[in-house]
Amino acid sequence: MERSTEIGEFLRSRRARLRPEDAGLVDYGGRRRVPGLRREELARLAGVSVGYYTRLEQGQSPGASDAVLDAIARVLRLDGDERTHLYTLARPAPGPRRRPAPERLRPTIRIMVESFGDVPALVLGRRVDVLAWNRMGHALLAGHLDFHAPERPADRPNWARLFFLDPHIRALFTDWGKKALDTVADLRVIAGQYPDDRLLAELIGELTMKSAEFSALWSAHPVRRCAHHTREYRHPVVGPLTLTDELLQLPDDEGQRLAIFTAEPDSPSRSALRLLAGLTAEHAERPARDTARQAVGFRPVRRTMPSA
Template identity: 75%
Template sequence: MQQRPELGEFLRSRRARVRPDDIGLATYGGRRRVPGLRREELAQLAGISVGYYTRLEQGQSPNASDAVLAAIARVLRLDEAERAHLHALARPAPRARRRVAPERLRPAVQLMIDSLTDVPALVLGRRTDVLAWNPLAHALLAGHLDRDSVRHPHTRPNWARLFFLDPHLRELVTDWPGKARDTVADLRLIAGRHPDDPRLAELVGELTMRSAEFAALWSAHPVRRCARHTREYRHPVVGPLTLNDELLTLPDDEGQRLVVFTVAPGSASQAALRLLADLVADAQPAPTPRAAPAPR
């Protein structure tokens, strides 16, 4: 039987954060050897046997029922995203082994990105690779990189890798620690949905080895859906901006998401974004004039 260490690590991390007195559990004084709930206490509160819960935490019970998982989630006080993550880890969908191919962007999605000229927009793949960005998103987030790098699978920037390993992103985002937590929480959800993706595992391994901050956050098992934010940026050209971002799932493209940035109308951020858009437009090469038809 294949064990799933991620399930046990997630359950232990959530047991550790629940204090017995928070849920009215008598401790009768004395020093506790473990933070949070013991396995025996969780099993009792969830109405299951200690042996069964132990096997589940060890990844050896692949057929946990919805009722059991719901009871455990209730005791651990999991939110909606954490409950979904628990189900994904406890009962992963069977997947046939398949060749890992580069992600592709549908032409219609590329056309949509190209048509969004007044707002920054990009598409993230299921491993957070940047599959496409419009000129304004490139200038906003990664103007120091080659804009055409997204067109080739071997040169595409990866958002999680950029964020933890590229000094430009660390300077760009004002609340870097908060964005770092969100990035890891989002990547945890993705990894739970795709446990057999070798390239995703390679990405996590690389970031764990190269970034102590990523490794510390990853070991805490944060889980959170990152669908919308309001963040402050320090752009090196146009200065401070406050931007809203919306992450929209593309239902016909496995794991791909459209990210669109907006600003409050009439704000200083809108003026700064318009200035950036003008600078991008001025930098665009002039279209090559078409030759006049030869006279007959």
């Protein structure tokens, strides 16, 4: 993912969503070759030359000043996440481009996730791979997958891939379309931060080829960092749920985020989570009981009918 391509796509998408009258220009009618603002209109409103803005849109002005970027953001009516994204794309990090190091989960983070107990929790990596989840996080979101898969780097589930390609995950979300938009918007932010991540580029390419819905959303260039949402779920075991998810940055682990899911106190969703916790605990205890029985040589007693 080249920054020159990314910044061009981003700025063109934001120009396209604005009508001339939205920016205070008089529309004299007639046919416009492109939807939204023209380059020259945006440049004039931002107080820069058309040539300079064109070079910026082509990724050829890495030293754009705060004043220029702020003016462009103002004209395009960018929100906070979009403004940050523009700065990230317009100002590549100095020095040689480096490949991201392999992603590792600190053991203490795994212990923390497990300590949440009956609260569903998981850790997402910088490519939205699931690096760890507790029993409840697994049971809530992906009980059809192997619980131990995140422990094996080659088998780690990827949240974006699951969301767009796994029918179990699609069926879980009542507002799948809204969640799909949020997922792509978050992935756009990540792609801007890690333009040299080959595995991330391969993931985006795979989803673009395999999911028409992902491809359409990606082309629209939504940009928004996920933080918290309240969503409706259709869980296959405990039924409808209304849960709030909080996505928290792990400050000492670049790109890694902790997600936790909670329900309102004394709500049907809280009761459903308790039921799911009980079923999950029972399911987890069965292998342990079987292992213990085998360790002590347990053999089931055969009952015979008494002789006549």
